[in-house]
Amino acid sequence: MAALPGVTRPTARLWPRRLLIGTCIFLSVAVLATGGVYVYLRWRLGQINKVSLSDLTEDDGSVMNVLLVGSDSRARLSGDLADQAGKDEVSGQRSDTIMVLHVDARAKKAALLSIPRDLYVKIAGSNRSDRINTSFAEGGPQTLIQTVKDNLGIQINHYMEVDFVGFRDIVDAVGGVDVYVPAPARDTFSGLEIKEPGCIRFNGETGLSWVRSRQYEYFESGRWRTDPTSDFGRIQRQQDFIRRMMRKAVSSGLSNPLTLNRLVGIGVKDVTIDSAMSTSDLVRVAKRFRSLDPDTVDMLTLPTTPATIGGASVLKINRDEAQAQIDRLNGVGPPEADDSGVRPSDVRVRVLNGNGKEGAASKAGADLEGAGFIVADKGDADNYSYARTMIRYAPGQRAKADSLARLLPEATVKEDPTLKTVDVTMTVGADYKGVVVKPAADAPPSSEPEAPDTTSPSGIPQPKGAPSEPSC
Known part of the structure; x- marks a missing residue:
């Protein structure tokens, strides 16, 4: 893929989308922040790292949108994972994952909207256009938030950022995650190797190889075939993993105080939120999610069409199809189709x-x-x-x-x-x-x-x- 004009192309060994880590931590902690552990969780949640941001839309208590960013920073990596990720070769950080968590208190529903990192947009505070993930690399969360608002018209109430260090810990803390895989699968780049199809229990290490997979191959009618959907296929696999992680975290945490404490500790250690998101906000989300079936959380992907600009392959928003999703996130427009x-x-x-x-x-x-x-x-x-x-x-x-x-x-x-x-x-x-x-x-x-x-x-x-x- 060619680099866009004026932008240095990132190394090909970027870590993949980490959003599911932050999402699972966020939702799991939120769902569990009720009952007899309320006071303890208020204290623990108050320890989460915070960053001061402007231009966030005030949360009126009805509809909440949280911009979730998965950073590919290698700063906290060590050992074999640091070597595999190329810690010494790659510095800084990029938003390898961008999603919007939408919570509608009135409808008692929730959704996760994935924004492809290659979406071609005008970068806030500049006179040029580029892939949306460059806005985070060049201007941090403030520029990314404004770029999302300017180009998509989505109102953002809160911000959350994670890296991938806590991923293995949270998967292992809940005893692994079961995923149905319909065919043998592999990815030599991420280390994924599934020899027999069926119900696969992923631990922290194997789960990481599953959600990292960009060069996904599956075995059909006698030979290996490459998944042509690339990042879109990965989004689908990760969204499914999110649902399963939420379900497992809720069931494990509610029944086992030690598991709950480990989940909360991981969330506190590995999550950064905006300074306007108070502990009360987290508890309020907890109340909304307590009775929510994870299987009913809608997993959405922003509709796009492929394009080539300056010799680079990018994605452009399909405005007609995307507008219904944007209206839903903003709490306006007609009700969902029956x-x-x-x-x-x-x-x-x-x-x-x-x-x-x-x-x-x-x-x-x-x-x-x-x-x-x-x-x-x-x-x-x-x-x-x-x-x-x-x-x-x-x-x-x-x-x-x-x-x-x-x-x-x-x-x-x-x-x-x-x-x-x-x-x-x-x-x-x-x-x-x-x-x-x-x-x-x-x-x-x-x-x-x-x-x-x-x-x-x-x-x-x-x-x-x-x-x-x-x-x-």
Whole structure:
């Protein structure tokens, strides 16, 4: 990727997005800051590092937006991690992750909006445009906040910054995090190596390799394939990890005071917040999150389109699609669409090769992405004998399954109570010929599965897909 004019290109070995660390610490501590430990937590939370910032919008108590920044600073690294991260080669810090945590007290809902680091914007306080992460590198949090407000129009009430040092500790403190991985996966740059698919328990070290992965590869129909979604794919994996971390931290912390104390200690050590965010603000967020199911936190990504400027690959905001997200964060605009108005970008899909054809999951995934759906991951199904394409949906996600089925009118649709990682799983059958250009009428899709063809195609390798999805 070429450097933009006037900007020195960062080293290729940048650490990836760390936001999930700060998010998990922030939300976990917030959720747990209730009950008999209130007084203790007020004292501990008062020890968090603070930075004085201007231009923050006053928090009126109804809608709160917290700008979450993952810094790639190597300053606190030591040992093998320092060597792997190239501590001696890279100085300073960059905002390798930018997200907005949105809490709506009136609707009792929350969302996390990811802002891609390569978003091309006008840098606040300058006469030039560049990638948004350079605003943090050149002017720190103040310039980043103003750049977000000027270019996106999102009101920012509070600021939080983290580096990655606490990541391993918090994963290990809650006893690891279980993630369903549908295919063998690897990334030689991050050290990721998953030989067998299924429900994988990540500890601090392996979890770091998972969330760091930018050169993600998965095994499908006999060979390794590169994930073409790059940073967007990583955002999807990390957002899923956030949900799981929140769930595990809440369950572990509420039942084990020692775990709670370790989580709070990690948060105090590794988080910096704006000086306007008081302990009372944190407690207020705690009350909002106490009854919130982590699975209901909406994970959003700012809609963008690729562009080349000055020989560099960047992203430009898709204003028409992004405006609804921006309005939501600002607490204005019409209410969210109901189930009958599901947008493709609201649907997270896992695509599995169920017919054994070369790259069937990869091709179908590209078709769905072209139609606007979010493809979370791809791999082999449990076997290659699916004669008919099947759509399985998680409990409560029938509307999202139907939105996909309109493009696949011959597919079988059924509920899968074990499905938790994504909204919908699409298993590509022998009948798959692509998505229809014009969605089919709203006739109810078939809900009765067709008996699979037990004759395996000849000349193809055995699938390495996981068995029927475990509850993880």
